[in-house]
Amino acid sequence: MRDSFADYHPFNNFLYFTLVIGFSLVLSHPLAQVIALICACAYAISIDGKKSVLFLLKYCLPMVLLTAFINPAFNHEGTTILLYFSNGNPLTLESILYGFSAGAMLITLLLWFSSFNRVMTSDKFIYLFGKIIPALSLVLSMSLRFVPKFKSQMATVTEAQRSIGRDVSSGSLWQRTKTAILIFSIMITWALENAIETADSMKSRGYGLKGRTAFSIYRFDVRDKYTLIWFGFCGLFLLSGTLLSAFGFRYFPNVRYAALDMTTIPFYCVYFALCITPVVLNLKEERKWKTLVSKM
Numbered sequence: 001m002r003d004s005f006a007d008y009h010p011f012n013n014f015l016y017f018t019l020v021i022g023f024s025l026v027l028s029h030p031l032a033q034v035i036a037l038i039c040a041c042a043y044a045i046s047i048d049g050k051k052s053v054l055f056l057l058k059y060c061l062p063m064v065l066l067t068a069f070i071n072p073a074f075n076h077e078g079t080t081i082l083l084y085f086s087n088g089n090p091l092t093l094e095s096i097l098y099g100f101s102a103g104a105m106l107i108t109l110l111l112w113f114s115s116f117n118r119v120m121t122s123d124k125f126i127y128l129f130g131k132i133i134p135a136l137s138l139v140l141s142m143s144l145r146f147v148p149k150f151k152s153q154m155a156t157v158t159e160a161q162r163s164i165g166r167d168v169s170s171g172s173l174w175q176r177t178k179t180a181i182l183i184f185s186i187m188i189t190w191a192l193e194n195a196i197e198t199a200d201s202m203k204s205r206g207y208g209l210k211g212r213t214a215f216s217i218y219r220f221d222v223r224d225k226y227t228l229i230w231f232g233f234c235g236l237f238l239l240s241g242t243l244l245s246a247f248g249f250r251y252f253p254n255v256r257y258a259a260l261d262m263t264t265i266p267f268y269c270v271y272f273a274l275c276i277t278p279v280v281l282n283l284k285e286e287r288k289w290k291t292l293v294s295k296m
Contacts, residue, residue, distance in 0.1 A: 003047040004285035005278035009224040010124035017116045019235050020275055024108050029249040031268060033104045039275030040111035046282050047118055064103035071099030077252040098251040127218055157186050234274040241267035
């Protein structure tokens with residue numbers, strides 16, 4: 001599915017991810033975490049398809065289970081003792097629940113940031129922050145591009161080394177280690193040279209100079225205006241709910257949480273509506289496109 005949300009104004013894209021990532025970090029209530037996790041999965045799947053599903057099954061699910069089992073081994077807080085370890089430390093229900101919560105939060109953030117990297121390109125970063133903090137925006141944009149470029153260049157270097165008989169998957173342990181160190185050294189040199197070339201290129205073009213203007217393809221239209229109003233409403237509404245403890249939840253020393261009633265349910269509904277917004281926009285655009293094609 002084509003990600004139509006990525007075509008919105010960069011400020012709206014950045015504001016959306018700031019809100020969902022921020023609230024995913026702050027809200028520890030299981031219902032809020034489930035909402036964020038489902039919406040993050042749905043958005044990742046809508047733009048990446050099967051690739052996101054494989055990522056979820058291969059990495060995310062084991063990560064939740066691993067966190068849930070590791071946390072009780074080091075965290076012994078809680079009043080509901082299930083059993084005692086051989087060293088005398090208790091295994092508590094609260095520590096297990098907190099482990100699941102931490103794992104779910106970690107996966108949610110990974111999914112949000114994977115979508116963030118797809119939507120917030122380096123061009124958008126420079127457009128938003130180039131005039132305010134030019135040096136930092138350049139560093140951030142280079143960082144966003146670094147990982148995929150590094151992986152691509154490493155594949156090229158590895159293939160080149162393999163073609164001259166230096167394969168990291170064959171030979172003795174010492175030979176494989178030498179080849180791996182050589183490839184790593186080549187990649188570090190490439191990364192440093194690439195960073196210097198990029199910085200020099202931007203400097204020669206007058207990037208960051210006072211009064212410098214730049215061409216931009218981004219325009220803030222009516223669609224972006226309504227989207228900004230919606231995000232602003234959701235952000236303020238959810239912030240008020242957080243301050244009023246509508247999402248209140250604690251794990252230690254015992255589990256305590258805010259009741260789900262008519263005063264708190266609206267906050268969860270708005271939170272779900274905020275998180276699912278890009279998926280709804282993508283589905284709406286997809287439906288509109290299919291309708292136009294059917295009339296041709």
